[in-house]
Amino acid sequence: GNRTFSMIKPHAVADNHIGGILKLMEEGGFRIVAMKKTQLSAQQAGKFYEVHSERPFYGELCEMMSAGPIVALILEKENAVADFRKLIGATDPAEAEPGTIRSIYAKSKGENAVHGSDSDENAAIESAFFFSGFERY
Ligand code: ATP
Numbered sequence: 001g002n003r004t005f006s007m008i009k010p011h012a013v014a015d016n017h018i019g020g021i022l023k024l025m026e027e028g029g030f031r032i033v034a035m036k037k038t039q040l041s042a043q044q045a046g047k048f049y050e051v052h053s054e055r056p057f058y059g060e061l062c063e064m065m066s067a068g069p070i071v072a073l074i075l076e077k078e079n080a081v082a083d084f085r086k087l088i089g090a091t092d093p094a095e096a097e098p099g100t101i102r103s104i105y106a107k108s109k110g111e112n113a114v115h116g117s118d119s120d121e122n123a124a125i126e127s128a129f130f131f132s133g134f135e136r137y
Pocket of ligand 1: 052060061109114115118
């Protein structure tokens with residue numbers, strides 16, 4: 001697939017890192033197809049992260065993701081899902097390769113600056129969660 005879904009997480013938005021993160025996305029070869037700043041309710045965050053509902057950090061994750069505004073994005077590039085996960089780096093910033101978005105902007109395993117879809121199927125589901133068909137250019 002040539003599209004993936006991303007979110008800039010609340011702590012990174014609150015710290016004024018939207019521009020810095022978008023710059024790394026564009027320099028990484030991704031075109032912005034759709035973008036909006038919005039805030040999730042705890043219930044919406046719970047729905048978005050439903051696949052993680054059995055994980056021990058689920059409550060903390062939903063609270064963190066609804067704590068402030070986020071930026072939701074659809075990004076386009078050949079091999080988008082895999083290449084974007086390479087660009088953002090490991091979940092734990094201590095393990096993220098130098099130069100990756102998380103190595104620069106993540107604060108912890110939970111507050112790790114950005115989300116990136118883990119499959120083409122989830123990219124489509126997550127994109128539809130935030131954007132309608134006529135918001136994708
Ligand atoms: P994402 O799906 O957001 O791109 P990921 O695939 O790197 O991240 P997952 O294991 O799917 O990581 O976890 C989803 C999100 O849950 C992480 O991005 C992080 O914010 C949070 N998370 C993961 N592990 C922990 C943990 N041990 N403690 C707190 N939060 C965590």
